[in-house]
Amino acid sequence: MDKKIIIIGAGLSGLVTGYLLKKQGASVQILEANSRIGGRIFTKVNHKTPVELGATWLWKYNTGLIKLCNELDIELFEQKMDGDALFEAMSAHPPQRFNLPPNQEISYRIANGTSALIEKLADNIGHDFILLNEKVHEIQDQQTKLFVKTETNEFIADGVISTIPPRLLVNSVKFIPELSKDLVNTANETHTWMKDSIKFAVIYSSPFWRKEGLSGVGFSNVGPFTELYDHCTIQEDKFALMGFLNGALAELNHQQREEKVVTQLQKFFGEKALAYISYEEKVWRKESLTTIADHKFIFPHQNNGHEIYQNLFMDNKLYISGTETSKVYGGYMEGAIRRAQETCNQIKKDWLS
Ligand SMILES: Cc1cc2nc3c(=O)[nH]c(=O)nc-3n(C[C@H](O)[C@H](O)[C@H](O)COP(=O)(O)OP(=O)(O)OC[C@H]3O[C@@H](n4cnc5c(N)ncnc54)[C@H](O)[C@@H]3O)c2cc1C
The missing domain is CATH 3.50.50.60 (FAD/NAD(P)-binding domain)
Known part of the structure; x- marks a missing residue:
């Protein structure tokens, strides 16, 4: 050609x-x-910890993507979900702890981001x-x-x-x-797709939630985060939680969002959540190479x-x-x-x- x-x-x-x-x-x-x-x-690496601020998961029916990963020798691993999850139904009550049902459709992540x-x-x-x-x-x-x-x-x-x-x-x-x-x-x-999303990750020195039988999975009707997941590496040597923020928080600045997320994490996991190494985020609504404002x-x-x-x-x-x-x-x-x-x-x- x-x-x-x-x-x-x-x-x-x-x-x-x-x-x-x-x-x-x-x-x-x-x-x-x-x-x-x-x-x-967009996998951001800070403190040697890769965190996904863009696409993260694939599923077994993503046959084109799986074939490409195999061809390029890219390793996949299961999203960790074992342990209890937390649900914050309303701001006046502490989050409720519940048992996650067995995963019907396993999500996979790409090793090293x-x-x-x-x-x-x-x-x-x-x-x-x-x-x-x-x-x-x-x-x-x-x-x-x-x-x-x-x-x-x-x-x-x-x-x-x-x-x-x-x-x-x-x-x-x-x-x-x-x-x-x-x-x-x-x-x-x-x-x-995802043009209005805000993705965040909080890096920790240990996966303290796992020691308490928690999966790191959280859902909230209150916010600022609406969904939360364990985001440790495949090697299990770097530790993070990652999730999505309510889109309305795009109006705040980075520091204001960080403060609100950490306060909510404290509500979910107690004092240990305050000892984080770094907070990372991406507000996709403001990404002029993805969407118009x-x-x-x-x-x-x-x-x-x-x-x-x-x-x-x-x-x-x-x-x-x-x-x-x-x-x-x-x-x-x-x-x-x-x-x-x-x-x-x-x-x-x-x-x-
Ligand atoms: C927060 C978030 C979470 C997501 N989670 C998942 C997930 O878990 N699983 C999943 O399957 N998908 C997920 N997605 C979707 C996935 O990221 C997209 O489907 C995929 O990356 C799109 O690739 P693309 O190349 O079609 O578009 P894009 O990635 O948008 O690429 C377009 C490219 O064009 C460039 N560009 C724009 N304008 C110009 C110009 N004028 N001149 C030159 N270059 C230009 C941009 O900079 C960009 O690099 C997520 C997306 C986001 C934002």
Whole structure:
């Protein structure tokens, strides 16, 4: 395949697409706006403890993801759930302790963090083919080629694959000529998974909750955290709790959220919860490379995998990909992989037949 393909975005979709196309011998360049790869996959390492501030779990029906992990020699392990859980029904009462029923659908984590998968993909593609800090802001159709402009550079390609979430794509990239109204309207009504979430993790020197027969699992109607899980490493040598905060807390600052989380952890686990090493968080609503800053309500997964994303645009040179365009498991890591495979198959069919 002697055509040059530009992939926009070095999240899971962009990297899997690059990995598959390179295996087919294609000439690929990935343009990533951020100073890091991974997109909504972000394992932060502090005090040598990896904590997931983006995607964390996979399930046995995620067959594409499991196959990819096997191929890249990435180890998986079960989310620890054994022990009692805590439920805070209302602010006036202490959390209630209850027995978790046996897990119907086991969640798995990626050893050393989900970013290990991202790094392995990038190693296989070759880091020279992934350009960071290249935010695409214009795509121009010029007969047989597409001109892709970033703030500092201009690239020419025979084909472009966008993996930017569709709603962000149509609101942050200028297309010359303009994209069809149908596509823009559909993209504007396409949900971006987890766009409003706030993920946090608290690192400890020991898993003190386990000694008391607790799983680290907690649920709360009160907040600020609504869900909590054990987040220790596969080696069981680094210890953390990780969870989700009520989205309304995006209005507070980091320190205010930290104070509120620690106060709630004290309610759940007592004084020991106060002796933490560090508090980490990510407010995805404020991540301008994932979502646009508005509060429009779109139903979760709405228009994910919409038929319109099966079409090609800009005279058959632009492919719109990314997890939200996948008909199956759209929004999840599995959707990103399935869609990358589909896009690569389509390119093979379009360009090699
Ligand atoms: C908090 C949270 C928890 C999650 N938990 C899970 C989970 O447990 N299990 C699961 O399966 N999934 C989970 N997900 C979803 C999962 O992270 C996504 O399905 C997957 O990572 C999406 O990959 P993607 O490449 O399609 O999109 P993204 O990861 O969003 O990648 C898009 C890339 O495009 C880049 N970009 C944006 N604009 C431009 C531009 N103009 N020019 C160049 N580059 C640009 C971005 O920086 C980004 O790197 C979670 C997501 C979040 C945020």
